[in-house]
């Protein structure tokens with residue numbers, strides 16, 4: 214892992230110095246400008262899939278308000294000349310308490326998708342959590358991340374055999390933890406996507422972990438004989454989709470087209486990608502399958518956090534999926550204190566959803582989170598400038614956090630605590 218690539222103040226100096234040469238930053242440091250630029254460079258369907266949320270997007274707003282509830286109380290004259298932002302998590306040293314949240318269908322933002330993100334993660338030392346809905350297989354990403362931390366996020370399929378295969382592949386790919394996402398046993402009601410009548414997976418986007426999986430491919434083959442095609446309305450758009458899918462699916466284009474396998478794979482994926490019947494009891498299956506730390510993503514209620522402890526889980530990610538699942542679900546920052554209290558430092562708790570600045574990272578840590586996940590911002594960076602865009606976004610967050618930490622009088626992440634926060638004045 215690279216030493217902390219750039220100290221916060223070095224990055225700041227570098228950005229100002231580039232202005233002296235007449236160069237502007239590759240991505241804006243301002244989140245709204247970054248988002249706008251990503252929008253300008255994407256199709257409406259792609260942008261809305263990334264930017265949108267469930268229902269009226271109240272939870273997305275609540276996520277921001279959750280951070281706005283707190284102000285930072287800095288301390289002075291505390292020699293912060295030798296501060297560092299490193300943390301240890303599940304035995305690995307990380308340069309900063311920041312991880313990249315699992316984001317599916319990244320090819321909507323850039324053709325190199327997860328590969329570009331993996332390179333940026335490697336260059337900064339920040340862990341990438343491979344999405345179960347990735348556009349590139351975990352093996353391909355892991356190959357370019359040799360020596361760098363990566364985790365795997367699992368959607369618990371209806372097929373236990375597929376779950377086992379994905380987890381074994383994650384182990385073989387050097388993933389250091391398995392994140393089970395619990396809040397997506399079905400897709401949330403997302404008006405932006407519904408109004409475009411657009412779901413990337415149906416276009417073969419974001420299903421690379423499946424089409425690269427031997428168990429999944431076997432299940433598709435087994436289905437072939439049983440199913441007859443009916444009522445699939447042949448329109449010019451349907452033909453275009455069939456061609457696109459045939460091009461994306463592993464194997465030859467012509468044989469894919471004539472066998473109809475890619476379409477069958479998409480159907481199979483829709484059929485089995487998640488298991489709404491999942492319960493706490495299923496976790497023992499995963500526990501027996503792997504020695505890797507298991508984290509649950511999507512926990513919001515303290516009683517669920519208590520149950521996670523009972524079931525021997527190794528970590529939690531407090532998250533509402535960036536407001537994409539239940540509209541009006543509680544904000545993750547509102548949920549965090551109750552969970553921290555219940556967990557009582559027995560396992561690490563990571564905060565996800567709505568992190569948009571170094572101050573947000575600081576506040577989550579002050580409330581007791583061990584680290585945070587960054588989501589949409591790096592996807593926007595990808596849309597704006599590929600690998601370099603993702604890397605610039607990560608470096609900006611690391612720098613912003615480091616400067617916030619030092620300016621608040623802290624020399625290390627460990628020194629940040631609840632005493633550094635006050636309730637904010639509400640406007």
Ligand SMILES: Cc1cc2nc3c(=O)[nH]c(=O)nc-3n(C[C@H](O)[C@H](O)[C@H](O)COP(=O)(O)O)c2cc1C
Pocket residue numbers: 262263264314315316317318344345346347366394510532533534535536537565566567568586587588589590
């Ligand atoms: C386009 C998109 C795709 C996502 N795909 C996944 C996924 O495959 N698995 C998962 O656990 N979470 C997924 N998430 C949720 C993120 O991991 C994370 O919880 C969320 O982005 C955090 O909210 P924020 O982006 O507002 O910070 C996705 C989020 C977005 C925006």
